[in-house]
Amino acid sequence: MAILGKTKICPFKEDPSLIKKINYKEHKFLKKFITDQGKIIPAHVTGVSAKYQRLITNEIKKARVIALLPFVVDPRQN
């Protein structure tokens, strides 16, 4: 988005109540921050500030261990 000249505001600074949702148990919320292939979307795309991007990556990695989120999704399987 930075290339287009549009600045995105961090969703957690807009709505601080979302900070509680950064937890590996809330895998449906964390799904917003991974691609269809299961990769973590970089912060410069989503606009998340560095502080919360650090938390999100840690929680996504926990959710992957307990099979709530995928490590990889092969698009050819579906």
Place this chain on the structure above:
Amino acid sequence: MKFYETTYILHPALQEGRLNDIIKTIQKKAESLGAEFLYSDNWGRKKLAYLIDKEKYGTYIFIQYKISNLNNLKELNSELEHNPNVLRYLNIKIEEQDIVQNFEKKEDEIIPIKEEKASSESTDKEEKASSESTDKEDKASSDTDDQNNQSEEDKESNTENSGEEE
């Protein structure tokens, strides 16, 4: 005393009686190791994001406890590791404030949302069916902010009905 939470996935082929037995045995082992249980929850049968031991589904069990001795925690982990019914487990250290205390409140929070949805759906249906009854209900349930919109809707519904009557 340090606080921990553990989620573990049990084999999907287990039936209810056997499942409860395994949950109880794990709990007893943990309590014999000095763990004090603070919260436990069964998330039920869920689809796994990827295959574990060629299984598509698993029942998730979530427990929170406090334990003083680190060696006891390691022993509990090794028991989960060597239990053939446990597909996967995750152990995380938490703060005291993260403990789920009032799980009844969560249920209370969920119920009114459903009621709101149901009431909105019912009002939509009633608006289609009959205009007069919905007008009364709207007046009764309307807030100050919504009154303008609803009055507009009422006008629209009235005009529609008048057209139908004519």
